[in-house]
Amino acid sequence: MTDTLKPRDNKDVEDAVRWALAEGKTLEIVGHGSKRGIGRPAQTDATLDLSGLVGVTLYEPEELVLTARAGTPIAEIEALVASRNQQLAFEPMDYGPLFGAPGGRGTIGGILAANLSGPRRIKAGAARDHFLGMTAVSGRGETFKSGGRVVKNVTGYDLCKLMAGSWGTLAALTEVTIKTLPRPETEATVLVLGMPVDAACKAMTVAMGSSCDVSGAAHLPADVARNASGDLPPGAAVTALRLEGVAPSVTHRRRALEAVLQTFGKLTALDHAASQALWRSIRDGLPLIATDPAAHGALWRISLPPSEGARFAARMPDSARILFDWAGGLLWLRVTQRGETLAPLVRDTVRACGGHATLIEAVTALHRVTDVFEPQDGSLGALTKRVKEGFDPNGVLSPGRMWAGV
């Protein structure tokens, strides 16, 4: 059994990394472990559990900023900002249910380290766009900070962005500052029913190209819509477009959007509560949870130019179930194949479309034989490796989680 170190403060984190450096050990960084299954399987000597670093240390709603220790539960932060009618606009997804764990777990540090964003990413930006400042301990066992506690800042390199999406391979975040934004007063979702994938992607493009300020655009084919929340009409493919804001604006934009979309198919709409339920279910990929263990296969997350969503989908096997978010720019792909047979097709297709694919969930055998994150070679791969070596020259922090040798 590997050791678990549970630091109480920044100094403990420094000590842990220095110990690992001196002893030639490796550390896996975790918060609540809700995303632990993501990444290449790596053997580490000890676990650095940051879930003991808790507490919001600054929250000034009128300045739109919040500072918290990295292990603070995201649920606590979301409840706190909601009490002041604010939200984290990047709508962080919760991976728990997809991995068969309860929802509502995860830490703010984990959300940022994985750069998790939800459906609103198309309008409000990703987690990295809301990450303003940080303190962290690098693989050198040294504490460093970057950014600040103001929303506009260009002083020095923006290391927050580099940490976002580095999955704990460069540094252990100990404290973070994020931007908070007003929560929309109300929301509604316009649904177009029964469209095939290519028509749906066209409809989403039209909606995104309108002045309706759409804050969520997703397509759920019938076999995916079946498992989604939000009282969807049964049996039909659903294309959903979310509108948020003050009531008069939502009413006005709903009319405008319906006018733009009426030629695409039958329209209906979801009110505030049903809309919230639907988008939460899309955010967390709930319709793709494997309900039938026998059919349990791999889950891929594909990022593409939105116009390529339909083309990518057309090249996947008929048995694949696909949830289209980000107006066609984010595909969650559930395949039934257990083996590694589909990995080359996914990688080749995503390369042809211009984007990248991450293998989120797979039977262990697949993890062992295929890459998890998009493979990088040539000058980009070499650059990535040099960046890693700058922060973590001895490869102490989650080595190999993203790519072998990084």
Next chain:
Amino acid sequence: MAITMPELDAAVLARRDRIVAALCAIVPGEGVIASEQAMRPFESDGLTAYRALPMVVVLPDTTEQVRRVLAYCHRESIKVVPRGAGTSLSGGALPLTDGVLLGMAKFNRIRDIDFANRVVVAEPGVTNLAVTQAVEHAGFYYAPDPSSQIACTIGGNVAENSGGVHCLKYGMTANNVLGCELVLMNGDVVQIGGRHLDAGGYDLLGIITGSEGLLGVITEITVRILKKPETARAVLVGFMRSDDAGDCVSRIIGAGIIPGGMEMMDRPAIHATEEFVHAGYPLDVEALLIVELDGPQAEVDHLIARVETIARECKAVTCKVSASEQERLLFWAGRKAAFPAVGRISPDYYCMDGTIPRAKLPQVLKRIRELSEHYGLRVANVFHAGDGNLHPLILYDANKPGELDKTEAFGAEILKLCVAVGGVLTGEHGVGVEKRDLMPTMFSETDLAHQQRLKCAFDDKGLLNPGKVFPTLHRCAELGRLHVHAGRVPFPDIPRF
């Protein structure tokens, strides 16, 4: 000008003729400028207090030429300073006497307009405004709008992570860039991101944006474009006390309203701009706020009414809503002309750029007034009020002996004050040479070393734009060294399971 630039490389200067010949072979025709007279226009950028003639100017127009120039300079250990339109306000494009100035002006084509994916692919020398102009026939625009948008280039915007008056709602450059082609100092060409929303791997795009030309030379950029809001209206609100204006800003945001733009000016700025532009600003107020709401008509009308109510509650003495597009533009005309307007009432002015937590505004303004008296220099303040980005303009006369030094000392005190109240040295103009030596007021040696190691990953010899951003240059070998205790270290005293 009391800033020390990197030591001159005599060996490089001694082989200048050979270097110029080699560059001419890579960039033929008129792409290499070596005569003193022709290089003169390149000697400074928007921060005109600092000047230096480069060793030679090169104006490539293909990625392959950029690649070959950089690879050559890397091999020969020659410093390189990249330059867009030269509008930097922090000296980011200040040439080096022993360095090549790499001008990107010839990269001025828009390569693709992709409405389906709502992106534009542009070369770095395209101006910010030209991106919007290329798509506005279809009702789209590019959101970040720095005041220099008519001249500044999109490549320079990426290098500086430029903002503008609309970035509270629409974000800075970093939030609007999806991909780039980058040439590293060693000649490697790297493609990062593309037309999809999140680039895979480490967020290199996020650190290149705002890296001030120290990490690589950008040869292509993919930016997001947005559909123009249906309408926009502005409210002009006057206050007798700047505290009331600050309070009004806080209450607007506290009410859940994020305006498209929210700008504040103090009395000296109001008077200077009104005399220049005649925008109809009230002259008997201490602070003036422009609040712009944009979106669907129904939303804008609804929110304008709420802003008016809040303004009255905050003791506004004047409150005027734009009744036409013409009037809205007139409200903005004064603010947008604030810098030249101040330029009319003083032989020279020095524009500062700190960000502060907004609540500290009254305290900071009071201290700036005290410092103004202490130094005997007038100040006009314009303020991106929504995001706390303060632009004090210090009025001075460069022809008076010692006045520039005094101005710089005053400016440095303002920036230190910003940091002391929880803010930062620069909100949108960049560190450059201007704030370089103030970096230690915000960052420790360790903080800066971590940033510099990132530079080493991109530029192992430290040849790209040295002397900017970092107060002390360290060799990458020295930065890379890791000090590990030789003997065994006891298991740390941390709870374990």
